[in-house]
Amino acid sequence: MSNKNIGIKDVAVAAGVSVTTVSHVLNDVSYARISPETRNKVKSAAEQLGYGPNRLAQALRTQRTGMLGLVSEEIATTPHAGRIILGADEAAKARGYGLMIINTSGSASLESRRADVEALLERRVDGILYATMYHRNVELPANLGSVPSVLVDSVARGGNITAVIPDEDGGARAAVGALLEAGHTRVGFINNTDDVPATRQRLQAFRAMLTEAGLDGDAAPVESEVSEVHGGYEAARRILAREDRADMPTALFCYNDRMAMGAYRAAAELGLSIPGDLSVVGFDDQELIAANLHPGLTTVALPHYEMGAWATEHLIDAVEGKTDLTLMALHPTILGCPLVRRDSIAAPRP
Amino acid sequence: MSNKNIGIKDVAVAAGVSVTTVSHVLNDVSYARISPETRNKVKSAAEQLGYGPNRLAQALRTQRTGMLGLVSEEIATTPHAGRIILGADEAAKARGYGLMIINTSGSASLESRRADVEALLERRVDGILYATMYHRNVELPANLGSVPSVLVDSVARGGNITAVIPDEDGGARAAVGALLEAGHTRVGFINNTDDVPATRQRLQAFRAMLTEAGLDGDAAPVESEVSEVHGGYEAARRILAREDRADMPTALFCYNDRMAMGAYRAAAELGLSIPGDLSVVGFDDQELIAANLHPGLTTVALPHYEMGAWATEHLIDAVEGKTDLTLMALHPTILGCPLVRRDSIAAPRP
DNA sequence: GGACGTGGGACACAGATGAGCAACAAGAAC
């Protein structure tokens, strides 16, 4: 209900003191010496008038806006961006900061992304979060360096900016581990064709896990396709099409939930029931898919919320001088990808 | 590359003129009479120094921040919020405005939502967009009234705020129309159980369309369940479980894509192929589901992007005094829900 | 001596902050 036309000056008049005193009282300035009575007079006057500070004027004087810029790729395309935003929003709100959001495209020119950052800079945000849609090596506009910045879900080419990324290796190990734990010995991997860290690291983790379990990781079947439902379908058809049924995998690790969805259909067409005849595990934990497939898809969750929150926490720390980001920039921070158990894994048929 | 410590004052010194003149030149003030030479001196000095205006100071002076507040429900839960944000972001960017986003929950207390709005007000946003997760009647915090505001995807209880909502009736008619057009005469409706406008209006449109086509709309089978995949599954099982096969619907209109996904599974279990034995049409156009089901689901798209853009356009118009929002507040603006044709509709078997 | 063309000074926006001033008390010097 705070009336927007009430200023510190009005409070001062109402309380019969100077604006300086009001400012001191309201900001709990440590070195200010003010009697308890005066303090009360000011506070009650402020309350009565419904005074609220004008953050603009404050910011102008203090050179702190209490605003964080968030440039996010493809806000609408994936729910992932939403979770990063949510994590950032809650972390920011908890520390009294606000969020200015700008949408950008991963495929946008460096120049246009520079302009996006510039727009935030013009508004004097205290720091910037740069969130990408998926984990990759990204080229960042140079003006990002003007204020403390943190990169979310990617690593910078040239990498001298603090970044937080998901633990691809650990996630993939958890997924494959769940399959091995259930007793599977013939496990296939349906991989993505894009040249991104996840593609390489998940494959590597897949092979390593099998090998560590005493299986022949290098010989395990791997099929790559575009990381969409139809790609998953095609890859699954190929991987399950072995003439020799005894040779066919009894479990599939899929690059993501969308590909797993394709694998579900391939299995259905081949008369394979999940998880009876075939166990499946995905990656991403896209609620809309994973929770709604039948049976529910066991998958690995990407820590988008956590990355958003982590990045915001540390960005604010840096803004407030509590942390030195350049120190953290040496290596990206890696956040865990927990396994989300549903009903798509069972023991292989004996 | 604009250096953050360059002010109008520095430009003035560099150009050998007063700050007033710089301000006049850079803002193209109409009544200012300044010689072309001076103009050029100022402009090149500004460019050379990499001058960029401090929007904070501008805002303080002009009482205009060029910022719009967007409070959005459940940013992360549905992709819908993302599309609204995207529409708003692009519309805002096109007119030189920025977006401050705050996430809130539909179930949050009125007080906490008031605090969210207050946070935006403190930062002196020029206007506020209040976006809900789904179309309903919502109770708004009173302080929303302090600045121009537009409600997106809902109507206010008491309704004296400009709002933009989807055309439930038209969308439902398009969906049912597509079924009728394909030749279906036995059409069922799988409805939601929530008491929201969409539930009522889609049902009404469903019956009306059938009746207008000379069928018995009141007798058409309708089953209601929670608007989730399993609800759709249950409802579809019931609706397709008629003993008399000649009585069974040959087409299903589903409240949303998630329920349609359930209907797909029910059909599969009953040995009904889509669209050969059963045509299905959904609502929402949730890409992740609709485009990825097999066959692709024909559905009705909700105009989230458009609503976000429309609301932003008109909000800015109001902020700039080009529109009187109170006039538009009389009736909510209704935006069309276009049919998205995929492959889940075919003519009924003869 | 106006009219016109050019440009600058001063103040406002809302609040933050270091320096400084008046009032009073305690202690010290005479």
Add this chain to the structure above:
DNA sequence: GTTCTTGTTGCTCATCTGTGTCCCACGTCC
């Protein structure tokens, strides 16, 4: 016991942040 010193308390003044804008000053030409 008075006066001076020193210190403390309580509060205010002036100035600053970067821009926009009203109003006025100066010079020149008719």
